[in-house]
Amino acid sequence: MKFDLLAETASTFPADAGLAQGRLVVVRDGDVEKWACLACPGGCGRTINLSLNPVRRPRWSVVTDFWSRPTLLPSVHQLNECGCHFWIKDGCIDWCQGGRPTDNSSKQGRH
């Protein structure tokens, strides 16, 4: 089974230090999903917090499959210096063209 990320749920916001690579933490309060938190997979060390709150904009939605592999919609586009732009589909990071930090581009060949 192929994946870069697995989802887990938490009832409280994770501390930055508690976010490991390869984890997408869904913070839920009762039945309400509030945040999706992950350490930026671009290796920049940023914590990415995405609002799942339906009354906020922007908002994202997360669905997880039987193996806890998350699919996130829409894409994550970091507008800060991190600049990462990627999709999460079935637990796999799908980088947008130019959305990957250049110092990491040697890790993975171009498609």
Ligand SMILES: [Zn+2]
């Ligand atoms: Zn990044």
